[in-house]
Amino acid sequence: MNSSDNRFKRSQELFARAAQVIPWGIYGHASPVASLPGAFPYYAERGKGCQYWDVDGNEYIDYLCGYGPMILGHQHPEVEEAAARQQRDALCLNHPGPVMVELAERLVSLIEFAAWAVFGKNGSDMTAWSMQVAREHTKRRKILKVADAYHGISPAWTPGHGGLIEEDRAHIHDFTWNDLESFDALLQRHRGDIAGVIMTPFHHPAFKASQMPAPGFWTHIEAACRKEGIVLILDDIRAGFRLNLRGSHKVFGFEPDLICFCKAIANGHALSATLGRKELRVAASKVFLTGSYWNSAPAMAASLACLEVMQREDTAALLRRSGEYFMSGLIDVAKKHGYTLSASGPPALPFPTFDTDPDLRRQQRFCGEVTRRGALFHPHHNWFLSSAHQPAHIQATLAMADEALALMKSEGL
Amino acid sequence: MLCRLYLDAVLPCLTDLADQDPSARAIMGDARASIALRVLGGPGARVTFDQGRIAWSNAPASRASVTLLFFSRAHLNAFFAGVAWAVPLPIWGGWRVGLLARFTKLAARLEAVLNGHTQVLASEQGRRLYTRLSLIAAGLGLAPLAAGDAQAIGTLRTLPPGLAAFRIEGEANSTVWFDLAADTQVSGWSDPPRRPDVCIVFGSLRLAYAAMRDEADTMAAIGAGEMTIDGLIPLADGLNVVMERLRTYLQP
Numbered sequence: 326m327n328s329s330d331n332r333f334k335r336s337q338e339l340f341a342r343a344a345q346v347i348p349w350g351i352y353g354h355a356s357p358v359a360s361l362p363g364a365f366p367y368y369a370e371r372g373k374g375c376q377y378w379d380v381d382g383n384e385y386i387d388y389l390c391g392y393g394p395m396i397l398g399h400q401h402p403e404v405e406e407a408a409a410r411q412q413r414d415a416l417c418l419n420h421p422g423p424v425m426v427e428l429a430e431r432l433v434s435l436i437e438f439a440a441w442a443v444f445g446k447n448g449s450d451m452t453a454w455s456m457q458v459a460r461e462h463t464k465r466r467k468i469l470k471v472a473d474a475y476h477g478i479s480p481a482w483t484p485g486h487g488g489l490i491e492e493d494r495a496h497i498h499d500f501t502w503n504d505l506e507s508f509d510a511l512l513q514r515h516r517g518d519i520a521g522v523i524m525t526p527f528h529h530p531a532f533k534a535s536q537m538p539a540p541g542f543w544t545h546i547e548a549a550c551r552k553e554g555i556v557l558i559l560d561d562i563r564a565g566f567r568l569n570l571r572g573s574h575k576v577f578g579f580e581p582d583l584i585c586f587c588k589a590i591a592n593g594h595a596l597s598a599t600l601g602r603k604e605l606r607v608a609a610s611k612v613f614l615t616g617s618y619w620n621s622a623p624a625m626a627a628s629l630a631c632l633e634v635m636q637r638e639d640t641a642a643l644l645r646r647s648g649e650y651f652m653s654g655l656i657d658v659a660k661k662h663g664y665t666l667s668a669s670g671p672p673a674l675p676f677p678t679f680d681t682d683p684d685l686r687r688q689q690r691f692c693g694e695v696t697r698r699g700a701l702f703h704p705h706h707n708w709f710l711s712s713a714h715q716p717a718h719i720q721a722t723l724a725m726a727d728e729a730l731a732l733m734k735s736e737g738l
Numbered sequence: 739m740l741c742r743l744y745l746d747a748v749l750p751c752l753t754d755l756a757d758q759d760p761s762a763r764a765i766m767g768d769a770r771a772s773i774a775l776r777v778l779g780g781p782g783a784r785v786t787f788d789q790g791r792i793a794w795s796n797a798p799a800s801r802a803s804v805t806l807l808f809f810s811r812a813h814l815n816a817f818f819a820g821v822a823w824a825v826p827l828p829i830w831g832g833w834r835v836g837l838l839a840r841f842t843k844l845a846a847r848l849e850a851v852l853n854g855h856t857q858v859l860a861s862e863q864g865r866r867l868y869t870r871l872s873l874i875a876a877g878l879g880l881a882p883l884a885a886g887d888a889q890a891i892g893t894l895r896t897l898p899p900g901l902a903a904f905r906i907e908g909e910a911n912s913t914v915w916f917d918l919a920a921d922t923q924v925s926g927w928s929d930p931p932r933r934p935d936v937c938i939v940f941g942s943l944r945l946a947y948a949a950m951r952d953e954a955d956t957m958a959a960i961g962a963g964e965m966t967i968d969g970l971i972p973l974a975d976g977l978n979v980v981m982e983r984l985r986t987y988l989q990p
Contacts, residue, residue, distance in 0.1 A: 340961055340962060341962065343958075344955070344958040344961065344962055347958075348955060348957075348958070349955065349957040349958055349961070350955075350957070350958040350961045350962070351961060352957070356957060356961065357960060357961035358957050358960045358961065358967070358971075359971075362960055362961055362963060362966070363963060367961065472896070473896075486978075486979050486982075531972075532898075532971060532972045683898075683900065683935065683970070684900065684935040684936065684969040684970045685969060685970055685971070686968070686969055689969075705971065
């Protein structure tokens with residue numbers, strides 16, 4: 326970390342210690358490598374609502390929301406109370422608790438096409454398992470996915486480079502988002518051997534603007550999967566519950582066969598889920614699934630509470646309105662300073678990018694300057710809104726953006 | 739592929755070897771001559787000695803003091819790998835035995851440095867040489883890999899276009915660059931032709947040395963500010979993967 330003003334002294338100290346005993350110091354998506362070394366905090370201490378504090382006491386309006394889970398904001402009282410109440414009884418028993426049944430019933434009633442649900446702890450658990458279910462159901466090998474799409478850390482599709490062998494991806498094939506020709510070409514080439522297609526509801530590659538589905542894109546893929554007997558897996562881990570409480574497919578007018586949730590499902594408590602059609606129930610029963618903490622009840626209790634709040638408050642609609650207000654404000658502020666900013670992705674998970682910024686430096690500087698002023702803007706990853714973001718928070722953020730852009734303009738950036 | 743790497747990535751390192759290494763300069767003495775290397779029906783290169791300095795060019799055509807012919811790419815590869823039987827045929831200037839002997843010694847010195855022989859790495863200066871030359875070879879190797887290595891080509895297809903520059907802080911003339919465009923891929927060792935889209939800077943020779951030896955946690959180094967990547971990070975990330983391919987060909 327090379328911060329010149331000592332704002333991150335404690336973060337620096339912790340990172341120096343971490344680098345001695347932890348590969349990368351901080352690994353994965355939270356690694357400084359992926360953000361802005363020196364302009365981003367590395368370690369955080371506490372959060373409340375849509376704000377959090379790093380270990381040096383710097384305060385931020387949080388536009389990452391823990392990279393997605395905090396859909397209702399940090400320390401939501403109803404969710405935390407439900408989890409705490411459950412934990413007072415037990416944290417991890419030898420058996421699942423009644424809450425697991427209740428949650429499965431609740432989710433199955435929410436997701437119209439689903440007849441069953443299973444649970445894990447991470448998104449990766451669910452996407453990897455879904456791939457196996459698709460193969461079991463179809464007795465086929467191939468899985469199609471969109472190039473650059475993130476579906477977790479399975480060797481089949483991790484964005485990392487190490488520890489892979491050619492065979493890991495021998496049956497994983499990429500097509501291009503919104504390019505039906507490239508999809509159809511794969512369909513043609515591997516006809517009869519395609520087990521599943523796994524996709525996110527909209528395309529949100531790192532380091533690039535997000536892309537919404539073109540008209541007809543999803544319906545074409547859905548129709549092709551139906552016709553060819555291919556299992557359509559919706560990876561709704563990132564967008565789930567933010568676009569629609571009943572699954573993001575509802576927004577785009579199609580129905581998958583399997584849907585994977587994580588992140589927002591329990592407002593920060595470790596839980597993931599896959600739900601599926603009745604026809605896939607037998608295949609699901611044949612693919613082994615377990616984990617050390619997967620029966621732990623507090624996260625499931627938190628999820629029930631979170632679902633209750635999201636339904637009662639129509640969180641998805643609230644986030645859409647907040648996001649629209651936020652993005653239009655940001656675009657206006659940029660315009661005032663002579664910059665063209667485009668708001669990619671859905672308003673609830675926006676990712677604004679500058680129109681002329683091929684080396685990303687403008688984006689990096691902008692996000693660094695706003696973060697310095699107290700609103701965490703990630704330069705390379707889509708942002709997340711929570712229901713705790715009030716208009717006053719967004720207005721304060723826009724004022725920070727205004728200052729940052731004025732500075733950049735004065736420096737000719 | 740390997741032949742291209744030797745001619746376009748390894749051989750140019752002679753220039754820096756001569757600039758940085760007194761023992762290499764001692765081998766050359768005050769020679770003023772040029773040696774062309776040609777593969778029968780294939781690529782070639784030329785090195786020019788000029789009183790302690792060495793220049794490299796990938797155009798062997800013009801008259802050289804000595805022209806060495808290799809019957810095949812495998813023949814040239816064996817020569818650079820130090821195989822005893824792989825002596826090239828001097829089709830011109832074969833009588834300049836002294837010059838040929840110097841060139842052979844220089845090639846052996848270069849091989850020892852780039853392969854990180856124990857004796858080379860025993861001294862600070864040796865480690866410095868190893869680090870500089872490894873970075874230069876890795877950077878210059880990107881263009882041949884982009885042209886001929888299937889895995890590298892596959893990786894490069896997924897990367898955004900742009901110019902990447904790699905350098906070691908405090909080391910003059912250590913910048914190597916690679917320009918990835920849709921139709922051309924060019925490597926260079928010099929000041930980049932325009933502002934790089936991404937700059938990868940090793941903050942110290944020590945870190946660069948460890949990185950070249952695959953002994954550094956570069957991700958932790960970036961977090962600690964000991965290494966910086968400024969700009970188009972996905973390009974740097976992908977080129978790092980392509981550079982790893984170099985080991986497949988050149989690791990001793």
